[in-house]
Amino acid sequence: QVQLVESGGGLVQAGASLRLSCAASGRTFTTYALGWFRQAPGKEREFVAAANFGNTYYGDSVKGRFTISRDNAKNTVYLQMNSLKPEDTAVYYCAASRLLGFPRGASQFDYWAQGTQVTVSS
Numbered sequence: 001q002v003q004l005v006e007s008g009g010g011l012v013q014a015g016a017s018l019r020l021s022c023a024a025s026g027r028t029f030t031t032y033a034l035g036w037f038r039q040a041p042g043k044e045r046e047f048v049a050a051a052n053f054g055n056t057y058y059g060d061s062v063k064g065r066f067t068i069s070r071d072n073a074k075n076t077v078y079l080q081m082n083s084l085k086p087e088d089t090a091v092y093y094c095a096a097s098r099l100l101g102f103p104r105g106a107s108q109f110d111y112w113a114q115g116t117q118v119t120v121s122s
Contacts, residue, residue: 009116022094038090
């Protein structure tokens with residue numbers, strides 16, 4: 001059974017940092033893109049970042065502030081979030097995609113974690 005389990009969300013002040021982790025189990029995800037999405041109340045799910053075959057790519061709103069990394073030996077992906085802003089407040093989801101290339105759409109990801117809340121106060 002494929003499972004993605006997140007950790008690391010919380011409440012922080014603007015300008016602070018947080019690191020999210022997502023551990024995958026049930027199969028080897030070396031050939032999968034592992035990524036992060038977020039969804040704020042009343043908004044669509046937004047692509048944040050993903051890592052695939054040694055490449056990383058980001059959504060425009062987080063470039064330069066967030067860094068994604070993955071440890072294939074641990075089947076784990078991380079999202080380091082720096083210089084957090086109140087508009088970063090959302091539920092953050094880890095996801096895995098079987099697609100080659102650089103998938104960005106939520107429909108292109110096959111497996112999802114349960115979500116973790118990140119709240120940034122001003």
